[in-house]
Amino acid sequence: xGLQGHAAVVGVADFKNERKYTGQRKFHLEQWAELTxxxxxxxxxxxxxxxxxxxxxxxxxxxxxxxxxxxxxxxNVNFAEMVDLGxxxxxxxxxxxxxxxEMGICExxxxxxxxxxxxxxxxxxxxxxxxxxGSTSALWGSPQTEFDVPYGNVAQxxxxxxxxxxxxxxxxxxxxxxxxxxxxxxxxxxGNPNAVFYGEPISIDDVLQSKMIATPLHILEIVMPCxxxxxxxxxxxxxxxxxxxxxxxxxxxxxxxxxxSVTYAEDMTVTPVGPAAASAFAMSGKAPKDVDVxxxxxxxxxxxxxxxxxxxxxxxxxxxxxxxxxxxxxKGSFPVNTHGGQLGAGQAAGMAGGMSxxxxxxxxIMARADGRQVANCNTALITGTGxxxxxxxxxxxxxx
Amino acid sequence: xxFPRPLPVPTPTSEPFWSGIKNGQVTLQxxxxxxxxxxxxxxxxxxxxxxxxxxxxxxxxxxxxxxxVARRPTAPQFADEIPQLIVVVELEQGVRMNxxxxxxxxxxxxxxxxxxxxxxxxxxxxxxxxxxx
Numbered sequence: 001x002g003l004q005g006h007a008a009v010v011g012v013a014d015f016k017n018e019r020k021y022t023g024q025r026k027f028h029l030e031q032w033a034e035l036t037x038x039x040x041x042x043x044x045x046x047x048x049x050x051x052x053x054x055x056x057x058x059x060x061x062x063x064x065x066x067x068x069x070x071x072x073x074x075x076n077v078n079f080a081e082m083v084d085l086g087x088x089x090x091x092x093x094x095x096x097x098x099x100x101x102e103m104g105i106c107e108x109x110x111x112x113x114x115x116x117x118x119x120x121x122x123x124x125x126x127x128x129x130x131x132x133x134g135s136t137s138a139l140w141g142s143p144q145t146e147f148d149v150p151y152g153n154v155a156q157x158x159x160x161x162x163x164x165x166x167x168x169x170x171x172x173x174x175x176x177x178x179x180x181x182x183x184x185x186x187x188x189x190x191g192n193p194n195a196v197f198y199g200e201p202i203s204i205d206d207v208l209q210s211k212m213i214a215t216p217l218h219i220l221e222i223v224m225p226c227x228x229x230x231x232x233x234x235x236x237x238x239x240x241x242x243x244x245x246x247x248x249x250x251x252x253x254x255x256x257x258x259x260x261s262v263t264y265a266e267d268m269t270v271t272p273v274g275p276a277a278a279s280a281f282a283m284s285g286k287a288p289k290d291v292d293v294x295x296x297x298x299x300x301x302x303x304x305x306x307x308x309x310x311x312x313x314x315x316x317x318x319x320x321x322x323x324x325x326x327x328x329x330x331k332g333s334f335p336v337n338t339h340g341g342q343l344g345a346g347q348a349a350g351m352a353g354g355m356s357x358x359x360x361x362x363x364x365i366m367a368r369a370d371g372r373q374v375a376n377c378n379t380a381l382i383t384g385t386g387x388x389x390x391x392x393x394x395x396x397x398x399x400x
Numbered sequence: 401x402x403f404p405r406p407l408p409v410p411t412p413t414s415e416p417f418w419s420g421i422k423n424g425q426v427t428l429q430x431x432x433x434x435x436x437x438x439x440x441x442x443x444x445x446x447x448x449x450x451x452x453x454x455x456x457x458x459x460x461x462x463x464x465x466x467x468x469v470a471r472r473p474t475a476p477q478f479a480d481e482i483p484q485l486i487v488v489v490e491l492e493q494g495v496r497m498n499x500x501x502x503x504x505x506x507x508x509x510x511x512x513x514x515x516x517x518x519x520x521x522x523x524x525x526x527x528x529x530x531x532x533x
Contacts, residue, residue: 129403132475140409147440149406150527151486151498152470152478158486161468169466169511214486215469215506263488263498268466 002283007098008240008247009397011043012359013112014230016194017346021117021227028058028350029072031114035231036073039110043233044244050233052079052100052109054093056351059118079106086135086386087297088255089113090355091393095253097234107239112231115352135387148261156299157222159262159388161214164302166268168216170317175216177320179207181301181336182220182343184328189340191330191372196226196346221301221343228348230355232362240400247400248365252286254279257391265389270310273383273392277311280381284396288312292377293364294334295357297385297392298341307383308336311394330372338364338372354384358395365399403477407525414441416455422526424519426460428493429453439495460517461533462491469506489515489530503531 013035026034032055040047053069061068066080079100083089090113097109134155137144148154153162167173186202189195202220210220240247254276259265281287288311296307305319313334314322326334339345339360347353361380363369369377380397410418417440420427429438431445432452444451470484478484485501487509501509502518514533519526 129477132403132477133406134475138406141411143440145406146408146411146414148498150408151500152474152481152484153486153498154475157472158468158470158474158484161470162466162486162488165468166466166511212471214471214474217468261498263496268488 003095003098003250003253004102005249005251005284005398006237007101007234008237008249008400009094009232009358009362010235010240010243010245010247011039011045011233012231012362013038013042014194014356014359015116015228017196017226017228017348019196019224019226019346023116025117025119027060027118028114029060029069031116031229032069032112033073035112035114035229036110039112039231039233043235044242045108045233045235045239047074049108049235049239050075050077050110052077052097052106054081054083054097054109054111056083056089056113077106079109085384085391085393087299087351087354088384088386088391088393089351091358091382091384091395092255094232094234094250094358095393095395098250098253101234101236107236109234110231111234113229113350113352113355115229115348115350116227117349144261148263153263156388157214157217160300160302161217163262163268163389164216167302167306170269173216174320174324175208176204177323178221178301178305179204180323181304181328182207184332185298185337185341185344187329188338188372189344191370192339192345195340195344196224197340197344217300217302223299223342223347223353226346226348228346229352230348230359232355232358245366245368248362248397249400250395251398252280252282252284252396253394254283255391255393260387260390262388262390269306271306271389271392273307273385273394274310276392276394277381277383280394280396281312284398286379286396290379291381292335293338293361293374293380294336295338295361295380295382296336297354297357297383298337298343299347299385301343303385304336311381311383330369330374335374338369338374357384358382358397361397365397405477405523407523413443417441418526420457421519421528426458426517426528427455428458428491428495430456437493437495439497458491458493460491462489462515464509464511464513464515465490465496466511467501467509469509485509487530497528500529501531502529
């Protein structure tokens, strides 16, 4: 049961991450077209090969996103999926694509995550103040609207700070180890010219002296939003053999979610990536010790720490010791987020931040990671995280 | 631009909770079939999916499960409440809820401390805040 490893990522595409976007604004449909063009060209495929797509919601159409995308790009698809798992959407798109391919209903699926600014509507409506709560729902009847929002527990920072504070009370809190995660990833970003913090390394003291946003989280432990966007194309074994690069097979996957608001999680410090990664490892027949690179969703430093623990790289509560004992850079003993992660490279808008991790894992295994290449990289664990640890997914990628 | 502070708008299911708070009484739903306490208010028990839930008065006492001191407003609507002492309280019945702590300085917040309810008047509504017990 499970994925048999007969579907592979064969092409990737990304827009350069920019804090201040200087190019022409584009609708998501237009970005989908460009990302798809770039990804299939990267793979050595043609448009006619594409017969599936996985997307997140698009601003141009609140319903029927897949059909709208297919129509705009002129695609005939046998598999279409819109994934609504926040930052976990991209990783979850990829395993859904692999599963559909292994079922035999399609052979080549584009998974894309546009994140460039869209054109300004000349007939813009007055700003809806409830949009200021970020991804927190402000609609009547939503439990969040009624029991999170009135107490100011809105958007992401407070929720992850609550998790970090609970972790501190349960296991102790080595703030220098948490800061080291941001520092090592920033070092990785120095090998990635597309990173927003390329050319700007930082130290542990820089992190700890940066502005406190919500205790214990400093601003340098929080992602920097930016413009960007990226895509992958996942294909069957048969097509993979025709492509230009080393195929990167999806050999395991998992997904887990139980709460939207982390307030109600059974234990706030035990995250959904545990069951997700366990499923991915079991399916692929791999173990944490086999992983050459971890590309872990990193909205905050605490997310990376808990992903390292709950994916099984160390025991619960020993994450900070593990971080202190390992060099997390691409040259180090345990490479994490070799592109800089979203902390070092920027979190492109929409769902694009979460696509940066699989794209980087693929580049590493294809040996196309240029100035940040991990030597002999064959196996990667990629994770995605949505909401406030609301949902997490994991895939194992392996080179052919 | 001035943004009104968001306040709860009770639903038919949650109305007993908010009217209890207005009267200075914390009430929770308990499942008639599996005895589990349920929060936030629901139509069905989130432990056994029984539709048989009964509202019961409780002390409102609990402990601080976790907290954060937000030094930057979590949304513009909270700009004049900095620092926000955002907390998660675990009531004696085991259920958890979001709230804000009052009558304490940030440095004295600690996970596990005993807390008791404060019925906080806010723009004509009553919110359930907590203070040290």
